[in-house]
Structure formats: structure tokens, C-alpha cells
Amino acid sequence: MKKLALLVCALCIPLVQAAPPKGDAAKGKTFFEANCSGCHGEAAAGGIGPKLAGKLQKWTFAGFKKTLKENVTPDRRTLKPPMMKFNFSDQEFADLLSYLKSLK
Numbered sequence: 001m002k003k004l005a006l007l008v009c010a011l012c013i014p015l016v017q018a019a020p021p022k023g024d025a026a027k028g029k030t031f032f033e034a035n036c037s038g039c040h041g042e043a044a045a046g047g048i049g050p051k052l053a054g055k056l057q058k059w060t061f062a063g064f065k066k067t068l069k070e071n072v073t074p075d076r077r078t079l080k081p082p083m084m085k086f087n088f089s090d091q092e093f094a095d096l097l098s099y100l101k102s103l104k
């Protein structure tokens with residue numbers, strides 16, 4: 001019985017950890033303006049960096065995080081400078097993605 005309980009826990013912990021935090025688009029907007037809009041433009045309309053508004057609707061949290069942390073996109077492109085690697089918290093990534101998904 002104890003073994004079964006341990007097995008169940010071992011299976012559920014990774015699932016719990018993999019669940020992304022719920023993003024707050026308003027916080028994400030402030031965060032975007034502080035860290036990203038210099039290159040991606042106001043409301044992510046594009047600048048030195050490509051337009052992001054309306055383009056990230058299908059992106060997963062994991063794909064977005066990997067793009068920002070490692071500069072590798074979900075379709076396996078390695079981003080070139082000046083895009084840089086960002087080491088934010090999961091909550092900050094979730095807020096950013098939630099904001100970017102809210103843009104048309």
C-alpha cells in the first residue's frame with residue numbers, strides 16, 4: 001500500500017510542477033514595457049525585433065519560456081542577437097505570455 005502511494009506521488013509531482021502559473025496580462029504589460037518594448041515596439045508592434053502582437057496565440061508556456069531563456073523557438077530556430085537570454089521567474093514568463101496573447 002505504501003509503495004502504491006509513493007508511486008502515485010512520483011507520477012503526480014512532475015505534473016504539478018509542469019503546470020504553468022496563471023498569467024496576469026496587466027502585470028505582463030508593465031513588464032513588457034520595461035524589458036521588451038525597446039526592441040519589439042510599443043504593444044509589440046515591431047521595431048528592431050519582430051512584431052509579436054497576434055503571433056504568439058498558439059505558443060505554449062514551455063515554448064515561450066525556452067525562447068526567452070535559451071533563445072530557441074518552438075520551431076527550433078536559434079534567435080540571433082540582439083535578442084538576448086532572459087532569466088525571469090515562471091510567474092513573470094506567464095504574465096508576459098498572457099499579455100502578448102491578449103494583443104491582436
Ligand code: HEC
Nearest residue numbers: 035036039048049050067078079080081082083084086096
Ligand atoms: C535588444 C533587443 C531585444 C529585446 C530587449 C528583446 N527582444 Fe525579442 N527579439 C529581438 C530580435 C532582433 C528578435 C529576432 C531574432 C531572430 O529572428 O534571430 C527577437 C525575437 C523574439 C521572439 C521570437 C519571435 C519569433 O517567432 O521569431 C520572441 C517571442 C521575443 N523576441 C520575445 C521577447 C520578449 C518577451 C522580450 C522581453 C522580455 C524581448 N523579446 C526582448 C530583439 C529583442
